[in-house]
Amino acid sequence: MINWPNFVSQLFNGLVLGALLALISSGLTIIYGTLGVLNLAHGAMFMLGGYAGYVAYTYTDSFILAVIAGSLFVMVAGVVMERVIIRHFYSRSDEDQLLVTFGIGIVMVEVVRFFFGSLSMNVPPPAALSGITSLGFMFYPTYRLALVGIIAVALLALFLVLYRTRIGMIVRAGIEDSVMVDSLGINVYRVFMVVFGIGAMAAGFAGIVNAPVVSLTPDMGDSILVQTFVVVVIGGVGSFPGAIIGGLIAGEIISITSMINPGYSYVMLFAAMTLVLVLRPHGLLGSQSRA
Amino acid sequence: MIKQRPFLVETLTAIGLILAPLILPHLGFAPNTVNRILIWGLFGIGFDILFGFTGLLSFGQSALYGTGGFVAAYLLTRAGFPHVVTALFIGMVAAAAVGYLVGLIALRRTGIYFAMITVAIAEVFYFVEFNPLAEWTGGENGLPGVPSPSFDLGFTQISFSSGWSLYGFLAFWFFIGIVIGLRIIRSPVGAVFRAIRDNPLRAAAVGHNIHSYKLTAFVIAAAYAGFAGGLLGVMQAFMPPDAFMFHTSAELIMMTAIGGTGTLFGPLVGAAVWLFLQDFLQAALGLGAAWKLVLGIIFVLLVCFLRRGIVGGIHDLYLWLTRRGESEPDAPEGVPLPLGADVTASDTPAMPPQPRATNGYDGPILQAAGLTKRYGGLVANSDIDFTVNHGEVRGIIGPNGAGKSTFFKMLTCEVPPTSGRIVFEGNDITGRNVTDVCQLGLTKSYQVNQLFSRLTVRENLIIAVLGELRGKFRLDMFRKIDNVPGLTEQVERTLAMVNLSARADTPVTALAYGEKRRLEIGLALASSPSLLLLDEPLAGMSPQERVETVKLLKSISRGRTMIVIDHDMDSLFELVERVTVLQEGRVLVEGTPEEIKGNPAVQEAYLGGVLE
DSSP states (O other): OOOHHHHHHHHHHHHHHHHHHHHHHHHHHHHHHHHOOOOTTHHHHHHHHHHHHHHHHHHHOOHHHHHHHHHHHHHHHHHHHHHHTGGGGTTSOHHHHHHHHHHHHHHHHHHHHHHHOSSOBOOOOOGGGOSEEEOSSOEEEHHHHHHHHHHHHHHHHHHHHHHHSHHHHHHHHHHHOHHHHHHTTOOHHHHHHHHHHHHHHHHHHHHHHHTTTSOBOTTHHHHHHHHHHHHHHHHOTTOHHHHHHHHHHHHHHHHHHHHHOGGGHHHHHHHHHHHHHHHOTTOSSOOSSOO | OOOSSTTHHHHHHHHHHHHHHHHGGGGTOOHHHHHHHHHHHHHHHHHHIIIIITOOOOSOHHHHHHHHHHHHHHHHTTTOOOOHHHHHHHHHHHHHHHHHHHHHHHTTSOHHHHHHHHHHHHHHHHHHHHTTTHHHHOGGGOEEOOOOOEEEOSSOEEEOOSHHHHHHHHHHHHHHHHHHHHHHHHSHHHHHHHHHHHOHHHHHHTTOOHHHHHHHHHHHHHHHHHHHHHHHHHHHTEEOGGGGSHHHHHHHHHHHHHHOSSSSSHHHHHHHHHHHHHHIIIIISOOGGGHHHHHHHHHHHHHHHOTTHHHHHHHHHHHHHHHHHSOOOSSOTTSOOOTTOOTTOTTSOOOOOOOOOOTTOOSOSEEEEEEEEEETTEEEEEEEEEEEOTTOEEEEEOOTTSSHHHHHHHHTTSSOOSEEEEEETTEEOTTOOHHHHHHHTEEEEOSSOOOOTTSBHHHHHHHHHHHHHHOSOOOOTTSOGGGSTTHHHHHHHHHHHTTOGGGTTSBGGGSOHHHHHHHHHHHHHHTOOSEEEEESTTTTOOHHHHHHHHHHHHHHHTTOEEEEEOSOHHHHHHHOSEEEEEETTEEEEEEOHHHHHHOHHHHHHHHOSOOO
8 A cells, every 4th residue: 555645755855856866967968068078077076065065064054155165166176177177178089088077086086085084974954944844744854845945946046047148048059069159259168167167066056955965975976976867868968958857757766666665766767768768869858969 | 009920919918827926926916916907807808899999988897797797606606506617608698698688778879878878777787786686696795605616627626716726717718808809809890890989970881780780899898797707706705796886897997998998908907007006005005095096096197198098008109119210211101192193003903893683673773753851941952853874974063052962961871861762773772771771882982081090091991891791790700800701802902993002001190181082982982882972072182183083083983883073073074974963952954064064054053143
């Protein structure tokens, strides 16, 4: 028999995870769409956001400041990474780009491990959002409820940047055809740097706002990265709406399967990805143009 | 590089493996470390065939390593199966079978999609091993008690238990692995792998079914991974669950990148460096867990600055040192021929198109009816009717944007027409793919060079000739490439025809533009097509190169049907018998060069109607 409160609670968990994946995947997908680089260090950036926020929190005791510090730190890290290393790889093969971002991800994880050790760290939720809330038919942690809202606001902000600003227009044009944007006299290299910063910030923000829900470990980004890939394959590479839909689908699949048997959650996720690949090889909202 | 003397590499490998136990202990290698290096090295041979030779970067090799390992370990422990070697082979077959299924899914996409899908696959296998299959795999405990191999020879019992005695067993399998790996990369299949790595589009266009070859490479890599996984269990007397972890794939990739890709030995060298540094940094320098950080930084630096890894770096250094000793060649070889040299020397044997079974068909070689191509609202070609007879040389001209290249792409089935039919030698080829059409004898030289850029001129042509001689897919993995009947002759003939015999062993990157252009034509010609399409063969050539190339094309056209697009009308009119003029996606007029020259509609199309 289905335990209804449990089921609804899992649906909510799926929504939280899905929103989180949507945000991280949006970062990954706009970076790929604009720069043509698949950032394998994206999971590490998610982790880095959590740790940077944790450090800020231990010094200031303010969750808000932790969120700001975590996001900004990862954004700066992303910009530095793009400036110093990634830009030398635009003209190199896909495989080289994968290898170098992969290596950078490992270095990030190991640096964090070096300074913080492998033990898990915790960031408590802000006092106003701690505790549990009664939804009438069940109780649910207040912060998780709030998290859906927080991420929704972040996604909305990302949407506004992408669809309502000049830089967003350039980014979307760049996803369609970066050569054309370049030849229109727009400095694509500066755009690339900004996009990498925004994409990294999305991962970092997700890392710190998610920190009260999980414990921080240096390799927490690995599984998130894998889930993000599935999201992007399902949604379609380079598609912002695809990342959101894919994220929600993946989040719900993981949560609902976990309720029945956690061991099968990845199997189901993978089955969904395979199904999409067979029926729509370019993803639900992907276009043929971006390989 | 791996050619040279027969069996040289094999012999050196055997000597190295025999000497290793005598030398390595003095360098501080424990036998256990050496054994691990061998297992990684064997695992890496397959991965290098997949990544270094075929260009497919898989992050999912741990899934296959684990599958082979756990199947073998399960047989040897829980199932009580007594024969170690047989169990290893069963594990290998299981991994290859799984690799086939995984490959079917992962190879639906290329590039980064392929990478992402393989990451996901690795993760799924790890979870499946831990949870649903925990009863069989021992879950997080793994499978302890994997026996070590021993052979009863009747008069004596040989057992390989641990340390250096197990080394003999592992070294034997590594040697077998290297011998097989070398055979594969020296076979026609290996040549096609490299072609796919360098230019998948062209590899398909010269008649190779690249999807099947990629799947082959994936299954080969899976088999190596499975066998190595089995050996891991044997070596440790325990099958650890972390074989399935993503970290296994990650370490393999990093070791291969450190050692060098495309050499087969890279992973072995990389593993040696990796494990040595791990011990050294942890024990000697007391860095503890930070060893991985150091190795990560080394990996990033190598990818940035020494992409071909240690083996590649040594190879480049060797070439640099040996080349420095030689004096510069007297004349730079890239210069075009002196004017007047007869490019099409009469001793060049004409290469007649391969007679293909045409079922007595004697109608026009090519018939297109009502061909239309729309891209959204843009009509590139509209209702084109087009017929070419056997032996004809046809020219196509038209202003830029007239739809000439789109028309060619439809004829070679690179893009499907929106409507209309294409009949080649009596076969309806509408909706077929470019590989099949090339196999039928219709191929194209591209407007923009599509060469195999990391190969030499000869190797380029070999790829194209193999497409014709071996069909679109064949698994002759153990045949030497020189033993393909007719291959050498046809490559030499093609080299002579496009006048590149003197440059046969030059890498494509060192060719002059005109030479690249001739090689481009040679690639199309090498498969002796009965209908050859040439998309702007003269584009970008100097006037002198044009003269030579027109001569070349004339000699090619003897006994062959050709369709040529070009903007150089003087050259084109000299070459062809009839001309079709396209304008705005439609056939404007068709006729002999004389008729076309005098046709007012053509003049108007080009000059915009100034006459009258």
